[in-house]
Amino acid sequence: MMKHKIGNRELHPIGVGTWGMGGDRFDDGNVFADYRDDEREIEAIRYAIALGQNHIDTAQLYGAGHTEEIVGEAIAGLDRESLFIATKVWRSHSLRNAVAHAATESLRKLRLDVIDLLYVHAPWDAIPMAEYIGGLNDALDAGLTKMIGVSNFTAAQLEEAIGLSKHPIVANQVHYSLLKRDSVDDRMRALCEKHDVTIVAYRPVERKALTDTTAPTPVLDAAEKLGCTPAQLAIAWLIGQPGVVTIPKASSPTHVDENFAAMGVRIPDDTRKRLDAVIGSA
């Protein structure tokens, strides 16, 4: 069984995504908090953790800050050492002097002393990269986080970030799935291997697009032949690659169970090649 890790920390390859818990996004793009489903979402996170999914992914942005509170409640009283908690700093706090303030506020909401992995949520053209990469380094030096990472970075941006950073950049969280492969091209793979950067694949089941069974697709066909569901195939496709972990979001035990069972799915090389050829590789 392939070992999965971020930095020096071994962790479960299937983590827990939390976008959409505790809030969502209006049509105009602004995010909002929503407290109605807190109990169900907290239970879903606890359920996944009980199965062993110890990597929890959240962000300052999600639910306009409420999602971190949901995670804080879900993990309260659990064994801290067994968990790997990652959060992200949003653009609003990407100036060097502001990153540590965001991290401190995240810690308060998460009810933690230290974050395991603090990302910058995305690269922002209007802000020099040295600002937010410097801010991440300051947060680590201040003991607010154990590791730092980036998200939505291209290979060129990742290379620049590595050059600017005093501490290792241990992860790049990107949109990467069976249906979306260009984020992890050959250059990205080589860079990640050279600098020990883990790819954290987000949107693994494409917010249900992969699980729609109404029309025949190569994914459905391959899943049927392997005796698994499309979501399981999509997750197994990711975690079967060296240096890749993923963070599906599931807010029901049924979805959590289904996704977790992807651990038992092995994709034969010829099926992988066929999927690559039919869907198109990076």
Ligand SMILES: NC(=O)c1ccc[n+]([C@@H]2O[C@H](COP(=O)([O-])OP(=O)(O)OC[C@H]3O[C@@H](n4cnc5c(N)ncnc54)[C@H](OP(=O)(O)O)[C@@H]3O)[C@@H](O)[C@H]2O)c1
């Ligand atoms: N860094 C970034 O910019 C960024 C961007 C997007 C996402 N993320 C992170 O990545 C995580 C995952 O991405 P995502 O939430 O966008 O997409 P996703 O995990 O691919 O899809 C989540 C959606 O799929 C449903 N689902 C999950 N398992 C399923 C299954 N087995 N069968 C059918 N439907 C299933 C969920 O429904 P239920 O909720 O009803 O279970 C939810 O609606 C996020 O939650 C977030 O933590 C990061």
